[in-house]
Amino acid sequence: MIKTTARSRATFPTHLQNLRTLMPKLVQILESEREKSWYCFAWLEEVKTQMSVCAITESSQESLDRGIVLRALIDGVNFERATNQLDEKSLIQWAKEFRAELDKKFPDNYRYEKEIYKPLSWSQEIARGLEQDFVEQLPKNLENKTEVHFGVLCEENPERTTVAKLKGSASALRAKLLELSRTYARESQEPELAEIRAMIRQELKTHIFVDRQKNMSQTLPISLCAATGISKTGKSARGLAGGLGGLEIAQLSEENIKEVTQNTIRLSKAGQLTPGRYQIISGPEVTGVIAHEAFGHTQEGDTWMKGRSIAENLHRDKRKVGNGMASIVNHPNMFTMDRHFFGSNGSYFFDHEGELGRVQTILDKGMLSPPMTDLTAARALHVPRTANGKRESWRRPIMTRQTNTYFTSGDKSLEELIGMVKKGFLAKWAHGGMEDPKGGSLTAGAAYFEEIIDGKMTGKIFLGPSGGHIELSDPVFSMLEKIVAKSKTVNDQHIPEVKFGGCGKYHKEGVDAGCGGPYILWEDINCG
Numbered sequence: 001m002i003k004t005t006a007r008s009r010a011t012f013p014t015h016l017q018n019l020r021t022l023m024p025k026l027v028q029i030l031e032s033e034r035e036k037s038w039y040c041f042a043w044l045e046e047v048k049t050q051m052s053v054c055a056i057t058e059s060s061q062e063s064l065d066r067g068i069v070l071r072a073l074i075d076g077v078n079f080e081r082a083t084n085q086l087d088e089k090s091l092i093q094w095a096k097e098f099r100a101e102l103d104k105k106f107p108d109n110y111r112y113e114k115e116i117y118k119p120l121s122w123s124q125e126i127a128r129g130l131e132q133d134f135v136e137q138l139p140k141n142l143e144n145k146t147e148v149h150f151g152v153l154c155e156e157n158p159e160r161t162t163v164a165k166l167k168g169s170a171s172a173l174r175a176k177l178l179e180l181s182r183t184y185a186r187e188s189q190e191p192e193l194a195e196i197r198a199m200i201r202q203e204l205k206t207h208i209f210v211d212r213q214k215n216m217s218q219t220l221p222i223s224l225c226a227a228t229g230i231s232k233t234g235k236s237a238r239g240l241a242g243g244l245g246g247l248e249i250a251q252l253s254e255e256n257i258k259e260v261t262q263n264t265i266r267l268s269k270a271g272q273l274t275p276g277r278y279q280i281i282s283g284p285e286v287t288g289v290i291a292h293e294a295f296g297h298t299q300e301g302d303t304w305m306k307g308r309s310i311a312e313n314l315h316r317d318k319r320k321v322g323n324g325m326a327s328i329v330n331h332p333n334m335f336t337m338d339r340h341f342f343g344s345n346g347s348y349f350f351d352h353e354g355e356l357g358r359v360q361t362i363l364d365k366g367m368l369s370p371p372m373t374d375l376t377a378a379r380a381l382h383v384p385r386t387a388n389g390k391r392e393s394w395r396r397p398i399m400t401r402q403t404n405t406y407f408t409s410g411d412k413s414l415e416e417l418i419g420m421v422k423k424g425f426l427a428k429w430a431h432g433g434m435e436d437p438k439g440g441s442l443t444a445g446a447a448y449f450e451e452i453i454d455g456k457m458t459g460k461i462f463l464g465p466s467g468g469h470i471e472l473s474d475p476v477f478s479m480l481e482k483i484v485a486k487s488k489t490v491n492d493q494h495i496p497e498v499k500f501g502g503c504g505k506y507h508k509e510g511v512d513a514g515c516g517g518p519y520i521l522w523e524d525i526n527c528g
Contacts, residue, residue, distance in 0.1 A: 074102065331403060
C-alpha cells in the first residue's frame with residue numbers, strides 16, 4: 001500500500017459559486033406551477049485538463065470546458081437544452097425560452113398518462129443508507145436548499161497543478177526509465193530501447209446538480225501517469241498508474257517500471273502462441289476487461305430497453321449463467337481498493353442525473369440481478385434506479401454506463417493459483433476487448449502471456465500467433481462456468497484492485513470506467 005501523508009478533501013471551486021447560486025432559479029423558471037406533473041433539474045460540468053508528454057520531443061496542453069444542461073421530464077419524455085453561454089442574463093432568457101417551448105407542447109388542459117417522477121429528499125436518501133464518505137460530508141440541519149459538496153481525499157491539492165509541474169515530472173520520469181532500460185540492456189547484453197514515452201495528465205472535474213430536493217456538487221480529480229517502451233524491433237509495452245485523487249497517486253509501481261524498461265526488450269525474443277485452449281490466470285487488468293465485456297455492457301439498462309441484450313430474458317427466466325464464483329459488481333462510489341488508499345477513475349459521489357452512488361451486484365454467484373440504469377431505463381423497465389446515468393460531456397446525451405466493474409475476490413494467493421496450473425499462462429496486461437450483448441460472446445485482449453508449467457513460472461513469454469497481442473474469446477456463459485479459483489484481497493471491504501480504464505459505447509461516447517478484480521484461474525479459454 002502506498003504510504004500516505006496528511007490528506008484533505010478537494011474543495012468546491014469558488015469561481016463557480018455565482019453559477020451555482022443561479023441554478024435553482026433556472027430550475028424554478030422551468031417547472032414553476034408545474035411541479036405536480038413535471039420534473040426538472042439543472043446540471044453543470046466543468047472539466048480542466050492538463051497534460052504533458054515527454055518523448056524525443058515534448059508537448060503540453062491545457063484546456064477548460066464548461067457547460068450547463070437543463071432537463072425536463074414530462075409524461076415519460078425527456079426534453080433537454082444545453083449551453084456554454086453562461087452569463088446570468090443569457091441563462092435566464094434561455095431558461096424562459098425553454099419553458100415557453102414546453103408550455104406550447106403541454107398546455108394547461110393536457111392530460112398526462114405516465115406516472116409522475118418524484119425525486120428523493122435528503123431524509124429519504126439517508127434512510128436508504130449512505131456510506132461514510134457521504135455521511136461525513138453532509139452538513140447539519142440538512143434541507144433541500146442546503147448546498148452540499150462532496151470531495152475526494154488528496155495529498156496534493158489539484159487546484160495547484162500546473163502544466164509546468166507536469167512537464168517537469170514527465171521529463172524526470174522518462175530520464176529515469178531510460179537509464180534503467182540502458183542498465184538492463186547492458187547487463188542482459190540486449191539492444192537498448194528505441195524510445196520511451198512518458199505522459200502525466202490530470203483532469204479536474206466539477207459537477208453541480210440542482211433539482212427541487214437537492215443542491216449538490218462534487219470535485220473529482222483524475223490523475224494518470226503512463227509510460228511506453230518501444231524496442232528497435234517495434235515491440236512495445238506500457239505501464240500505467242492513477243485513479244481518483246491528486247498527483248501523488250500518479251506514480252508507476254516497480255512492476256510497471258519493469259514492464260516498460262525490461263519486458264519491452266524481452267518481447268523482441270518472445271515466442272508465438274499456438275492457437276488453442278489453455279489454462280489461464282488473468283491478472284486484474286485482463287480480469288477487469290472480461291467483467292466489463294461479459295456482463296458489464298450486457299447489464300446496461302438502455303441496452304435492455306432496445307432489445308439488444310440477452311441478459312433481460314436470462315434474468316426473467318432465472319437462468320444461471322455462471323458457477324458459484326461468477327459474481328460481478330458495479331461500484332460507483334468506490335474510493336479505496338485493495339492495497340490502495342484511493343479509488344478508480346470510474347468513481348463519483350453522484351451520477352449526471354443526481355443519483356447518489358451505491359454498490360450493486362449485477363451478477364451474483366452465476367445469477368443475474370436487475371440491470372444498471374439511468375432514470376429513463378429504470379422507469380421504462382420498472383426496475384430500481386442506480387447511479388449509472390453518464391454523459392461523455394455536457395454536450396452529449398445521457399446513457400446507462402458502467403462505473404467500476406469488477407469480479408469479486410476469492411481465498412487464494414497468486415502463488416497458490418500458479419501452483420494449480422499444469423500447463424498454461426499468466427495474462428496480466430490487457431489489450432482492449434469487445435462484446436456481443438445480444439449473442440452473449442466476448443473477446444478480451446492480453447498484451448502477451450507468461451508461461452506456467454507444473455505450477456511454476458518458466459520465464460518464457462509468448463505473443464499472439466501473428467506476433468501481436470493475444471485474444472481470449474469464448475461464449476460468456478461457458479467462460480463463467482470455468483472459474484476455478486480467485487485471489488484474495490487485503491481490505492475489509494473485499495474490494496479488489498480496479499485499474500484505470502475507459503469505455504467507448506457505440507464507438508463514439510467515451511467515459512471513465514474502471515475495471516478490475518482479483519487474479520482468476522480459468523479451467524480453459526480459447527486463445528489465439
